[in-house]
Amino acid sequence: MGRPRQFVPAEALRDALAVFWEKGYQATSLDDLTAAMHLSRSSFYACFGSKHAVMMAAVELYANELFARLVALAASSIPAVESIHAVLAAIAEVDAGPHGCFFVNSVTELAPHDAALAAFSQHHVARTGALVIGLLERAGFSPETAHTRAAALLALVMGTITLRKAGLPVAELQAILSQAQLLLADTTSAA
Amino acid sequence: MGRPRQFVPAEALRDALAVFWEKGYQATSLDDLTAAMHLSRSSFYACFGSKHAVMMAAVELYANELFARLVALAASSIPAVESIHAVLAAIAEVDAGPHGCFFVNSVTELAPHDAALAAFSQHHVARTGALVIGLLERAGFSPETAHTRAAALLALVMGTITLRKAGLPVAELQAILSQAQLLLADTTSAA
DNA sequence: GTACATCTGGACTGATTGATCTATAATTAT
């Protein structure tokens, strides 16, 4: 029954993710997209529906894979504090090139005007926050303290990502990330 | 000699800034711009040259005014640590609406592909960092410690801004900012 | 090998992009 699809949607989506990541959503034209995906316009629309749908799928692919990596890191048997540092480093991807975090880029560019993306970004931030909170509780923090500390840690990492785009050298970015230890200090011992 | 300009360029630029801030650079069309600036296309091009030139001018206007505000806060006679909190709060502008920081938005959208903006953003981050470093030294930190702490504080603030766009409630954002105190802790006293 | 189903490239759509230009209106200095 009919000719089967000549491409693997998942692979094409990964190519789309790469272009969106490099150029941003608005700056990526359909010609850019179809060229990178090695797809004709007809195949593109038949399979994916619209530019926006591909963008959403790409963001979700990126975020879901990142989150899965974080879950794996969090589940490892190493001490909770070390897991936290590993998780933060994974989010920052400080050495991932000049285009920063695709999730941060997409949220910044689209979230205020795109309800679908805004909803997903809220979900993703919430689950990532919950993961870090869990690690902090495992490290001995009370639930309330863990909550605010986790948010601050995420902010630190996301800010690091933005600072990379602003041109800070990688060495400085790593120095920033190492300051996360200060947010992991136990204040019950000191004054 | 000749008819004088019927508009104040500085005011028109401020209108342009507002549109760029709300919609982003790519998503703002020339019609959007000229409508918001109450300018004809001809006047627009005669006075400003190009869409990109207006964008650069808008970013610089925004950043320069913000920086001037920070300098004023830093120069006040209140204790250095309080000045730092005031500076961070001013950058975060947590209550400034859903469109975040115009500087962060612009860097995220354009810096990797726009050499002019990249250069300016580097300059602005450097001077802001220097300002925070100065405050930290005034608070008693050594130059090296002040350097890394300042970068971390900026990252925390910029991350807070991004998290707002991701949908975090303002109360949480303020809780994050208050965690800056942990980055201001003097680690020489403890172990 | 034939009939059917679906994918494929590329032409095409109307709308919109950033930017230019012309003809006119407005304001100045004399």
Added chain:
DNA sequence: ATAATTATAGATCAATCAGTCCAGATGTAC
């Protein structure tokens, strides 16, 4: 008033936008 100067509005430009559509190539099932 007159002449010189410049801003203005709006028509216009080629290029490009996201999205549609069709003719034909390519594959499967029988």
